[in-house]
Amino acid sequence: MKKLIFHILCISILLTLPSCGKTESEHKIKDKSSKVITALSNASENGMLYFDENTCNFYDYASDITIPLCFKPNCTHSDQNCISKAITGSVNSAGNCFIFNDCIYYFSVNESIEGEGRDTTYQIQSTLHQWNLQSGEKTDVLEIPDLNCTSSVNMVFHDDTIYFIGCYGAHQFEDGTWMNAGYGKQYLCSVDLKDCSFENYGQVNDNVNASNNVIITENSINAVADQVTIAGVYHDTIYLYYNYVEDKNIIINAMDQGDNQTIDWNYEVKEFHLNSREMCISREQPPICLSNNWYVTENSSDKTITAKDQTGNTIEFSSKNDLPFDSYQYSIYNNKIWDLYNGVVYDLSTKEIYSVSENFLGANVTDYIAKENKYVVCSYDASGKLIYQKFDESSLIA
Amino acid sequence: MKKFQKAVAGFLAVVSMVTCVAGMRSSAAYYPTITKNFIVGNSTATAVAYRDSSHATASTKLSGGRCDVKLKYCGKTASYSNYINATPTAMINGSRGTASTEHRASKGSFSNSTSLVV
Incomplete structure (x- = not known):
């Protein structure tokens, strides 16, 4: 009998061992396997992360309420000991942080100039911080030398790895003064969050004319739109793009005339294959929005939107958009292209175009909750504060 | 007495x-830091200016919008313009006087600007 009890105890202990660490089902925030993180959309399976002026928030889809992003037991969320408040001193946008296994991660950068006069060097180092949302423990998990990792325009989270842009844009004048010269050389990088290993896949904006976006004079630096943008993931490939001019005088003339928003840019698109982890120049036009199944471009001259699926089949719509290419308001959810700025929805299944209810003009669709068949919409209240709410499709479409 | x-x-x-x-x-x-929110249409943009003993920085942020920033410090000027969905941050190193900054943000047909001195 004693032997039997002993064996039962041993088996019980063995069965309990794997749950010593928290399993995915125990996490309060359920990570998506793949997603694009932008300033307005940092979604998990069960909610949306976003910042208001003083607090980092989590909009919980199931309960339809917003709570401070802090799961410390007995925390009153009222002072700087609360993670949701303390983190806003370091991060102020949902596009600059990410959550993995109930920890929030973000980069900080330390820049310093060593030496005197002309004999100085510009030192830059980024640090990846990890903040455990349940224990409140903060850890610096990785140091990345020679790159500023805080300026990435969007990030991709895929298979427990975060992909982002690291940049180096410092320039030294003859008198020794250092200045930032735009975003400078920009590299696609990743951190595997399972073991915090860092990879740099090479410079993205390596076109010979890419430096034309930065005009350096005797005592000034003027950089115009030299950032690399991570557009998203299509067909297991990350798409990135940047713009440049072949002649620097185009930028100089535009600046002299005070109009740098109508420059006729050239675009270069790069694709990074997530399976082979190789980056190359793409033949595609720069996308206005992406999903894993659809690559969507806009032709502003004949005002059409073209959506291409993974098999190469295309659907073309007449565009209602009057803004230039970089009209950031498009998103794809539930096989529909949402353009709430212009109040239009392009249905990729029926090829119909619908109007959006006037209540949602100027808002953004930022996620789709499949099991509830509801859309998460980001808008601003009367005081300019960000709010997230979920709506049925019938509420959105007029 | x-x-x-x-x-x-x-x-x-x-x-x-x-x-x-x-x-x-x-x-x-x-180390002076000024953070100022300004309204752009129905959104809020944020202008930040900072100066310490070695350098000055300035940035403009507007989620889902375009941003410009100009920083003047120690006789030098750094400007970033037409940054989409990005938070341009200009930096000049030095340790003399005050820094002045100009910030512009736009979204769709709305545009607004502000300036700061630190």
């Missing part, structure tokens, strides 16, 4: 020394 005057003088001297030390301490640790 003289004893009282001496005591008062001593007290004032101590107070002035403490004030001086406190003043020195506060000026040594004081």
Whole structure:
């Protein structure tokens, strides 16, 4: 009998061992396997992360309420000991942080100039911080030398790895003064969050004319739109793009005339294959929005939107958009292209175009909750504060 | 009376020394940062200007919009313009005088600007 009890105890202990660490089902925030993180959309399976002026928030889809992003037991969320408040001193946008296994991660950068006069060097180092949302423990998990990792325009989270842009844009004048010269050389990088290993896949904006976006004079630096943008993931490939001019005088003339928003840019698109982890120049036009199944471009001259699926089949719509290419308001959810700025929805299944209810003009669709068949919409209240709410499709479409 | 005057003088001297030390301490640790929100249509943009003993920085942020920033410091100018969905941050190193900044943000047909001095 004693032997039997002993064996039962041993088996019980063995069965309990794997749950010593928290399993995915125990996490309060359920990570998506793949997603694009932008300033307005940092979604998990069960909610949306976003910042208001003083607090980092989590909009919980199931309960339809917003709570401070802090799961410390007995925390009153009222002072700087609360993670949701303390983190806003370091991060102020949902596009600059990410959550993995109930920890929030973000980069900080330390820049310093060593030496005197002309004999100085510009030192830059980024640090990846990890903040455990349940224990409140903060850890610096990785140091990345020679790159500023805080300026990435969007990030991709895929298979427990975060992909982002690291940049180096410092320039030294003859008198020794250092200045930032735009975003400078920009590299696609990743951190595997399972073991915090860092990879740099090479410079993205390596076109010979890419430096034309930065005009350096005797005592000034003027950089115009030299950032690399991570557009998203299509067909297991990350798409990135940047713009440049072949002649620097185009930028100089535009600046002299005070109009740098109508420059006729050239675009270069790069694709990074997530399976082979190789980056190359793409033949595609720069996308206005992406999903894993659809690559969507806009032709502003004949005002059409073209959506291409993974098999190469295309659907073309007449565009209602009057803004230039970089009209950031498009998103794809539930096989529909949402353009709430212009109040239009392009249905990729029926090829119909619908109007959006006037209540949602100027808002953004930022996620789709499949099991509830509801859309998460980001808008601003009367005081300019960000709010997230979920709506049925019938509420959105007029 | 003289004893009282001496005591008062001593007290004032101590107070002035403490004030001086406190003043020195506060000026040594004081790095001005200004954060200003400004409305762009129905959104809020944020302008930040910062200066310390080695450099000045300025940035403009507007989620889902375009941003410009210009920083003037120590006779130099750094400007970023037409940054989409990005938070351009200009930096100039130096340790003389004040820094002035200009910030512009736009979204769709709405545009607004502000300027700061740190």
